[in-house]
Amino acid sequence: MDALVRFVEGFFALIQTGADTFVGIATGIIPTLLVLMTLVNLIVRLIGPERVERTAEKLTGNVFARYLVLPVISVIVLMNPLATTMGRFLKEEHKPGFIDATESFFHPPLGLFPHINPAEIFVYMGIAIGIQTLGLSLAPMAVRAFLAGLVVILVRGIITERIMALMMARRGITVDSLYEVAEEQPRAAMF
């Protein structure tokens, strides 16, 4: 009986923690996110979505653009988690590399641009607080983490692209077949 009561208490504490976290994230991020996204959407509308898309396509021809410039701009402007939506401007075989690079840039710049990922700021700040405790300035870490992040995302993007190409070659998948939309196959019954 006691064990059951404790289990129920633990379970409700767990739900409550989740709910408190949600209120924190929702009131903290959503208002800023709404205003900022509205402004970005407005700018895209005023320039014209086609023109934005055309420019993006033209700009993503080389690895530096795909895995360095575009991820950095997307993360700073669109933030977590919407930055990866910019992947729609890339070719299919480049999307995984771009997403890997973009996801990897959600934390290194938090010292300089805390707005990009306030919900996950403690990944960075947790460590940075230690530096603060020692009485050292946070600025060198913020700048160096940002720069190291740039190198890391470029390396990740390129390596992911290579591994994807290798896997495709081994499985006999051509680049063109990535674009084929498979016919909806009736799913086999599980039982």
Next chain:
Amino acid sequence: MNIAYRSMEFVSRFVGAFINNFYAAGRDTVEQVIRNVLPFMVFVSAMIGIILGTQIGSTIANVLTPLANNLLGLIVISLLCGIPVLSPLLGPGAVIASVVGTLLGTQIGAGAIPPNLAIAALFAINTQVGCDFFPVDLSLAEATPKTVEVGIPAMLFSRWITGPIAVVIGWIAGLGMY
């Protein structure tokens, strides 16, 4: 008089178009937030509740922290967090990375971990960043099912390789920092 009428018409038409766009931008935003962002936040909150409520996070943190005081240990952390089957499970909400990060921060503050390793540590504990979210990301990027099928394993394997590389890059970036 004619000029006055025309300029009035011009201004009101311009303002009308602007407000129309502004309104539509707001509507797009709300739609995007409700469809993509809010479910993500609810999911993350629930995961955080589970991770904190069951103390999985601090258990993992206590296992990993003793490794973090030198470069080799950080590379081991990164290899552990990057195991392709494990990385998607460690990812949600970056909760585990936050908990481990905070614990490492206290260790740095206590002098147990040299502050120059801070950036390497940031990359080590975060090797799994986003691994839980790759399928959603690919759908946000409007990838085809075939790309998803090949892309996800490719990304997970790539992470395992690039995790330690990122730690080394972070280590180099931290040389002579303080």
